[in-house]
Amino acid sequence: MNKELEKLGINLEELIEQALSKIERLFLSEQYKEAEIVAYQLLRVDGHNLKGLQLYGLILSKQRKFMKSIEVFNQAIELDEANAENHNNIALAYLNIGKFEEALQHADRAIELKVNNYNFLGNKGLILRASGQLDKSIQHFESLTKINPSANVWINLGSAYGQKKQIEDAIRSFQEAIKLEPQNYAAHVDLAYAYFFAKDWNNAWKEYEYRIPYWRSEKSSMRRFSPKYQPENAWDGIKSLKNKKIAVYCEQGVGDMIQFARFIPELKKMGANVIVDTSDELAPLFDIVSKEERFDYHCSVLSLPFLLDKKTPEHFMKSNSYIFPKGENRLxxxxxxxxxxxxxxxxxxxxxxxxxxxxxxxxxxxxxxxxxxxxxxxxxxxxxxxxxxxxxxxxxxxxxxxxxxxxxxxxxxxxxxxxxxxxxxxxxxxxxxxxxxxxxxxxxxxxxxxxxxxxxxxxxxxxxxxxxxxxxxxxxxxxxxxxxxxxxxxxxxx
The missing domain is CATH 3.40.50.2000 (Glycogen Phosphorylase B;)
Known part of the structure; x- marks a missing residue:
């Protein structure tokens, strides 16, 4: 085929390089489906292209097609068994389908090939934690804090301690991460969860507010922020709500909206005109539901305990039994x-x-x-x-x-x-x-x-x-x- 293309004045190697560059651009811009098509076409022409196989495997993993990505990474390993990246990539794919033994084997091989790669070392700790080997995971991350004390290492250590229910150690770890990176929102949110488990309510609600900038910057199917709710008109808990219109929304699940709805009447007591922005499915539970776009302030329903300074169980329980049936539905x-x-x-x-x-x-x-x-x-x-x-x-x-x-x-x-x-x-x-x-x-x-x-x-x-x-x-x-x-x-x- 190469000679036939040369007769037509086409340089195959140049075409392959152009295709690889296009795949990389699509991958970096998160256009995974388009990248998958180009990578597949490239490998039909040059099935032994190592870089093409590596990119194809990563693209498949990003789309959670882990079984297929494992096949592709194995092909890459057959071409270059001493390539540490190939072993690291397949280890993560095995991790995502719960095959921890295979994941550890390839993680160890990646580390053997690149001894001081902290990314590979961190991934091994994640595999140990996911497989339930919490003591080994903690020992592994503790050792990493001595040689590479990054915020991510401390966060992973804190998560392992949290999974083992050693909450004080988890808090200490997340605090160390924040010392290194004060604006690491993930560390603040994890610290909030640890404080909640410790029933340190004041610190918990304060740290939990970091979820808003964190989840605004991280894509997630479970957390949704409408573009109309921008930081500049978020209610701060201080400004007067008398005769003001405030939109209350929930960026998380249905259960969260129900749980925290107990605090909405407090806004009405402050003289606010409350708009509850929720789904049609939940609408019958609330007196005031609107899709109105105009309002003075907005806030997440999960922020109300912090903003209203109602942070302890004595405030939660006072609001018990706050949803009531409105008719009869006999059985x-x-x-x-x-x-x-x-x-x-x-x-x-x-x-x-x-x-x-x-x-x-x-x-x-x-x-x-x-x-x-x-x-x-x-x-x-x-x-x-x-x-x-x-x-x-x-x-x-x-x-x-x-x-x-x-x-x-x-x-x-x-x-x-x-x-x-x-x-x-x-x-x-x-x-x-x-x-x-x-x-x-x-x-x-x-x-x-x-x-x-x-x-x-x-x-x-x-x-x-x-x-x-x-x-x-x-x-x-x-x-x-x-x-x-x-x-x-x-x-x-x-």
């Missing part, structure tokens, strides 16, 4: 049953979904209890794809023998959900919006909490700082939900 056919509403899964895009969602079959022992009837508040019943583990799972497998009442056809919005929840005797749910809604209504609720919980649930105990009617049932060890249900079943008496 007459089940009046003689003890009605338990259940949810076994949250948003599949949530970073911790693989840990907080669980298999429906764990509810079987509860369904078998005399005069108990289970009602599903789950909206998505099919297979789901865990973004963080890159795996498809069916949480309803082996459950064809269960006779659960599916309420999803009757829940067009959260107003309907409130009416149906009001008819339940008990709610058993994972950490998702249903938990917050039931708690906000004052309904008796058993919350299923993973071993490493979200910051708002603390680290121990069955009580919580947000809802008096909610009892926490925590995993005693990672991924063991069976033991949790063994503790719940005997408590269901009526």
């Amino acid at each position: 007459e056919a089940y009046e003689n049953f003890y009605k338990i509403g259940i949810a076994w899964a949250g948003n599949p895009a949530h970073p911790n979904d693989s840990k907080r969602s669980l298999l429906l079959k764990y509810f079987k022992q509860i369904e078998k209890l005399n005069r108990v009837k289970l009602f599903s508040f789950q909206k998505e019943l099919g297979k789901r794809y865990h973004l963080t583990t890159n795996q498809e799972v069916d949480l309803t497998e082996d459950c064809d023998d269960m006779n659960i009442v599916d309420l999803s056809p009757y829940m067009k919005d959260f107003g309907d959900t409130v009416e149906l929840l009001n008819k339940m005797d008990l709610i058993i749910t994972v950490d998702t919006s249903l938990l917050h809604l039931a708690g906000a209504m004052g309904k008796k609720t058993y919350a299923l909490i993973p071993f490493n919980p979200d910051w708002r649930w603390g680290l121990e105990g069955s009580d919580n700082d947000w809802y008096e009617s909610v009892m926490l049932f925590r995993q005693q060890e990672p991924d063991n939900w069976a033991e949790v249900f063994d503790r719940i079943s005997p408590r269901i008496t009526f």
Whole structure:
């Protein structure tokens, strides 16, 4: 082919270099689909182009096509086994699909080839942490702080300590990161979470405000900031709200909006005209909802505890039972049953979904209890794809023998959900919006909490700082939900 192209006056090597340059430009501008097409075409012409294979593998990884990227990186390794970057790249791909043994093998090989590459060393620590080898991960990152005390190393060390529930050490680590980089927003947010677990409320809420500049600069499907909410007209908690119009929004999930809505009446007491900017699905829960674009100030609902100086549980609990049903939605056919509403899964895009969602079959022992009837508040019943583990799972497998009442056809919005929840005797749910809604209504609720919980649930105990009617049932060890249900079943008496 090369000779034929030469006859036409075309230089193949020059074309390949141009293609590689184009792929790099597309990759750096995050145009991954376009870059993938060009890389694929290049490799059809020159399948042994090492740089092309490396770029193609990185492009696939950026699109979470990890199995395919592993194939490509393996081809690159066959061409150049002594290339440390190839081993590092494939290690990260294996990490993302949960194949930790393979990830560690390639991470060690990358480090062997480039002994003092701190990026490779840091990645090994991440693999150790993800695989549950927390002591080794901590030891690894502690050693790195002696030879390369960067902010990222301290952040990773703090995260490992946090996962091991050594909160004081986590706080110390995040503080060290901030000393090195005072404007490292990620370190501030992680420090906020650690303070929350330590119940150091004043420092926690202060540090948590750094999430706003952090998430404005970081793309995330879980956090959304509308362009109309710019820093210059954000309410600072000091300016008078009398006769002013303030828009309250939530940049995170549905459950967060429900949880923090308890603080909105405080703005009305200050004389504000409050606009609640939320989804149509949530709108029935609030008195004032608007898509109006004109307002004097705005603030995130998650910032209200800080801005209103209502930072401690005595303020949270005062607002208990603040969402109420507005009508009747009877379930007459089940009046003689003890009605338990259940949810076994949250948003599949949530970073911790693989840990907080669980298999429906764990509810079987509860369904078998005399005069108990289970009602599903789950909206998505099919297979789901865990973004963080890159795996498809069916949480309803082996459950064809269960006779659960599916309420999803009757829940067009959260107003309907409130009416149906009001008819339940008990709610058993994972950490998702249903938990917050039931708690906000004052309904008796058993919350299923993973071993490493979200910051708002603390680290121990069955009580919580947000809802008096909610009892926490925590995993005693990672991924063991069976033991949790063994503790719940005997408590269901009526």
